[in-house]
Amino acid sequence: MKPVLSLCIYFFTLISFCQSNTDIFLFDLVSINNSIKVTNGTNISNNEGYDNQPSFLNEDRILYSSTRNGQTDIAQYFSNYKSKVWINFTEGSEYSPLKIPNRNEVSAVRLDKDGKQRLYRYNLSNGESSELIQDLVVAYYTWLNEETIVSAVIEDQQLNLFVTNISAGTSRKYATKVGRSFHKIPNSNLVSFISKENENQWQIKSINPDTGVTKLIANTLEGVEDICWLNNKTILSGKGTKLYKLTLNKDNNWVEISDFSSLGITSITRMTVNPSIDKLAIAADFKTANDNTEATNQDEEQDHTGTTSTESNKEVTEIETIVQRNLDAYNARDIDSFMKDYADDIKLYAYPNTLQTEGKEAMRKGYKDWFDRVPDLRAFIKKRIVIGNKVIDEEQVTANGQIFNAVAIYEIENGKIFKVTFIQN
Template identity: 40%
Template sequence: MQRFCFLLCLLGTFLSYGQANTEVYLFDLDMDTKGAPLSNPKNISNNHGYDNQPSFWDDDTVLFSSTRAEQTDILRFNINQGSTSSWMTNTPTGSEYSPLRIPGKDNISAIRLDLDGLQRLYEYDIKTGESEPISDLKIGYHVWYNDHILVSTVLVADRMDLAVIDLDDGSHRIVHKNVGRSLHKIPGSDLVSFISKGSSKNQLWEIKSLDVTDDKIDTILTLVNPMEDMVWLPNGALLIPNDNRISLYNPKTGDTKDFQFFDREQVFKISRMAVNPSGTRLALVTEISPMEIVQRQVDTFNKRDLDGFVSCYTDDVLAQRFPNDTMYVGKPKMLANYERFYTNTKNAKVEVIKRIAIGNKVIDEEITMVDGRQGHQVALYTIEGGLITSMTYIFPDQETSDAEAVVQEQLDAYNARDIDAFMDTYSDHISLNNFPNQVTSKGKTDMRVRYDSFFESTPNLHCKIKNRMVIGNKVIDEEQVTVNDSVVHAVAIYEVENGKIAKVTFLR
């Protein structure tokens, strides 16, 4: 058992930078179609690591930041030249971000973060690769108003302020404090849009417009939920992403409607977006899906590809026993474990026999084979920014033959709304929890009051099991629950002791 435990403890580790694991997708955009306006998706980065901040050089060329050899350079994707890619920068002393074409030139501007921490905006000659600084300000993001005026965010303490920079006379002025990263020229106007984050934590964010000629600022839209990114269409409509969907806002009418909804396996969480000048193509950035990164770490582990395997994890990755008993923290510890493990074993494989995905979590039931010895485990992965931040392992520590039968009995009673039969499956000291270990109810009396009222007020109640894992005294159910007119998805981890359910942990 210790050998199998050690194998699972190892599932995690290295990335040399703290950036998200993202990809850039390109879509055809058709506003006149009766179907989905975005079609023909193509992953134009296809690179494990950071790929972000797309912009269009012209209708048929996309620029974006992409990681290679532990640095981030600017990549050019040519749509009409056989969908080929070519590097535009190669700066060993730093990394480039947020590429934009400079008006009136065949050069680009990009933020460069040098290894010594210096951050400035540079101009790059795309033919020679030579660069020179545009401004000495510590610029975070920028947009060209014309060939000599920039609207940019300037880093000030723990926030970004909006600045107008005149390159002809070298002047700059702050026009708004505490803004977001999304800066755009508004089509058909001389205005620039930005997101104001307000002066307090409780203040709603707003999309605003700036008139550079007189610094007049107006509100376009108040955001109910904070959003960092948006993009304008040539017709003056605004696209706003939220996780795996995009909404369209019409400033002329004030109407908002659904624009596009994506399957989470293709587009999990949208951030940056860009539209080409003629409005026929859209590029967006998405975090890779939790299931994709989890499968990648399984595949690379089985190939004994240590570098590829550890690149699936964050620097502060946490390994723990269920529910929250820490085993170790951080890449250095995990890397040492993995190197020792591979040295001491000739053959090690993990086979995923069942998988559940809910939100940013993936639960795998796995069979392990280490030098001919078989093990059984469940691994619960938490993913943020396209990388695994924690693994929680469940081992068959307490073998019992009645765990699944008891859980099924309570499910049948639940669907029948039979409160007596339902409560009879639970121990007197039943504990209900939210993952990992937040107690929401303790004891049978409190639980009965809650569920008795729930059953009475919910005539249309049914729980369907979409997936079930059984390991030792634990049963893990992926549940689809119909509650009157609503459908709720959840995962419940049941722990059975002495023939009764003693603890339930929910993931939603």
Template identity: 45%
Template sequence: MKTYATLLVFFLTSTLFSQPNTDVFLFDLNTENATFHLSNFKNISDSGGYDNQPSFIDNATILYAGTRNGQTDIVQYNIKSGSKTWLSSTQGGEYSPLKIPNQNAVSAIRLNPDGKQRLYRYNLKNGTNAVILDTLVVGYHVWLDQNTLISSVLEADYLSLYQSDLKTHKNKKIIAHVGRSLQHIPNSKLISFNSKNANGSSEIKSLNPISGEIKTIAPTLLNMEDMCWLPDGSILMAKEDKLFKLNPKHTSEWMEVASLKSYGIKNLSRLAVSPDGKKLAIVAELNDQELAPKLENIQWIAGNWKGEAFGGQTEENWSEPSGGSMMATFKLIADGKVVFYEIEIIREVENTLVLQLKHFGNDLKGWEEKDQTIDFPLKEITENKVVFEGMTFEKTTTNEMNIYVDIRQENGSVETVKFNYKK
């Protein structure tokens, strides 16, 4: 996923993929009596990779772009049950999903393997999909009704605001140099967007889709553009690990209303609030806090893992920690035959961990000398990653992990080989 094609790569790299390991977090939100209180913190995506762009279908259902097996698809999350339903399985990647008004369908930006980017409709009843706009490279969008669309469209190296009538198939350009945040303004028929100025500043503006009138609402936070509206007409924006609020009816000054540092998240970006204003979805990154070099902190490696590498099938069986070590057996099978085996251990040594292994041929003859082992000293441990010098274990989900191994080539260069494993 990752000419027209050159501009497309620039656009996607700088927007969709600017946060490689984001998650979607959900909070209960209480704004009664002029308060702003968040509670009941939950990671609803909880997977490795890119999870982003949440939107509420209703007070109990969220859509977002989620990653599975290296593929970005549309996810529907049920708040009450905590269940997830994957709504797309195309060869392309889907982004920015939204419910289409008065239809049993959602829309999303699809980036196909050939580099073509278009806005698609996905039927929730039968799973079919079709292009909505075939002449515009839509980056972000919002629905006025089932036949009228406001979108940020890629033109050259910037985004322009367009209004599209799906009945007449007419597209009207409104203004150039806009941002990605398109929002309904509560209790009105207006749409807000971010207008980018030549000096680098940005302003939140309103668009009247009927008259075409544009008005300035307020300046954005410096260098920020992600925002959402609360039911009372206040605007929320995020910066670093903090949330700021502004009510344009009363002030033009942003006020800090919450710090989310204690939740262990950082680099807040996309925001979405439920229709009743009682749930807040936030996209952010988890803080990678370094953990103590103890086997208990890497216990998630234990299990029977299978994958593919070197043109064959691989299998690793890691034991639970016991006696100050974890032990594994590895084998590679190609063309129906074992190519080689490994015995691996991770053990506690002098307040750190070390990974050691020995190779064996398919006849169990050792590759290394009698007392020789290949050792990988520990560099760091975080919640989802164990980094040894030359080998890294990365947990992507509870039942999936990647192992990256540095392998020296005959010419002296080092190639990092990725092993993708599933339990």
């Protein structure tokens, strides 16, 4: 029975997360001396279902796991453009996306449809993936550097801490009964983790991955295992609607710094800060406007178009959904699904205004031939901008063993794409 029990446990580890309706919120963060202010909270995911595990790719881009077409994939949010793209197209579900240090790649825990759960890397240039650690069922993790991973591995019906050297292909266990929060401690060669060996009081500990030496840092908030480091002295954590901080050697206990209940947030979980420490992203359970319209409306701020940020995000999501669905059909070479998103009088242009194809029938004929002749066809979105009714995609396309770059400008009306302009190098 043991293999069956283990299988059930690691299914539960990831799939159970999908039962909650979590969202990603982005805040401005100001930290001066021992004072921290968190303002201007915005729901950047605004998606029905599971949105969780945020991490910063760089100053302005946030990675997170998000529900799409019944599975969980890696989303990338551009805070400067207020737009989202998907960076992977596997049949499995991805969780805990992180930037791999010094590489143009991200990593994520993947749960495939056959039940296999492993840690993968994903190339940001073409979306291709490969397995990172073959023999361990990784549930949570972080990177010390581009060669060293500290992770929680499902083993003996619990989570145990392993340190893996990717180049050497070696893994070693250093601790048992750990939690899900792993973070490189800023300006150090240490990683923090949550120890659950004392069931009555969870603890934040550090580990030196080179030596395996562990040290106690502090106690967690009661029953809370999610933290992040603001710097090498200050830790953030959340419980319920409130955000707390603990500055080592200054604060005797956790200090409340903000209450997000007015935003509709009901329970804070994951959190992360950008490299400049002026942005905070959190994952949280969210009470919708239907649950508490008055409270939510009080916190909506107008953007430059005069609409609320919630309304603006909804419009972007609907337009982008059409284009993303169309791209998925393109990559699947499914001509029927692909053509459903186009208006009957669709016009295709070469930039700036050279008409190439007019009408749905002519377009279908051309693309049907293209799909039939190119078995390795794949378009990968490098960057996406949404402006009004236009979606502008910078694409990298693979066809017949060759790779080329292009820009596609989609224009949408009444739920259909009526014009596409291509710019190709």
